[in-house]
Amino acid sequence: MISRVHGALISRELDRVEIMTSSGLAYEISIPLTVFEHLPSLGADILLHTYLVVREDAWQLVGFINQFEKRVFARILTAKGVGPALAIGMLSTLSAERLVRAIRDKDVATLQSIPRVGRKKAEQLILDLADKMDEIQPEPMPGARRSDSVAADDAVRALVSLGYTAGEADKAVRHALEEGGRGGAVPELIRLALTKVGNRS
Known part of the structure; x- marks a missing residue:
């Protein structure tokens, strides 16, 4: 399991980055848009917490700024009909905190603002996850109140x-x-x- 990747940011796009580690190994990592918004400039040092998605045809690393976002992603994947692409899309539209709150509060309207999530899918997410979101607590951000x-x-x-x-x-x-x-x-x-x-x- 590759739980985190630390190194220099050598490539950045809206949906993926490449990080060169000190050993000379470069990792391509998929990211939600909310992660892209917090990326440093090219060449800067970066640490991403990663989740490894294993499929029959490929392995995919998905990166996050903190462990909380990673845990939310992993929990979303347990919902019926949710794969990595949709889970990344959810975290590209709403912050992890807002997404957890919407599911916990059974806020169908907010969930429907996510592309590819209609009313039926939103209700399924709530059914599968609403009782499980209290287990996930956000990490305190430096300087945040x-x-x-x-x-x-x-x-x-x-x-x-x-x-x-x-x-x-x-x-x-x-x-x-x-x-x-x-x-x-x-x-x-x-x-x-x-x-x-x-x-x-």
Whole structure:
């Protein structure tokens, strides 16, 4: 089992990266879009937590920023009808925290914002996973405050009420938090998030 890969980032695309280890071995690793958004520049040092998907015709490494994202991915794969491509797509649309919350809270509308997830699939995910998500706890992020999570939830709901999809809202709020929105009031966080998605008439 290859549980993590550490080395220099030598190639980066929206859905995959290549990492050259100190031994000279390069790994191609599939990634969700949420991981791409946190990648360093080419040549920089990087550590990805990896999950090995074994199929009859190929082995596929999927990489994540932290163990929490990796555990969420592994848990999603246990749901009926969910393969690696769909699981990666889910984590490309919603952050791991938001996805866990949507499943746990039986939020069908948020789950339906994910491409290839209709109402029937969303209900199946909830049926298979809702009672299992409390076992997975997010890892504390350096500098993050507990209140940030509450503010982020409120900001996401506000953007959705303005007509944005849950995926758009979640991504915009995450970017706003990264660019100075931590610890601020909800209205300020919403204002910053709106600059990431633009006004919608």
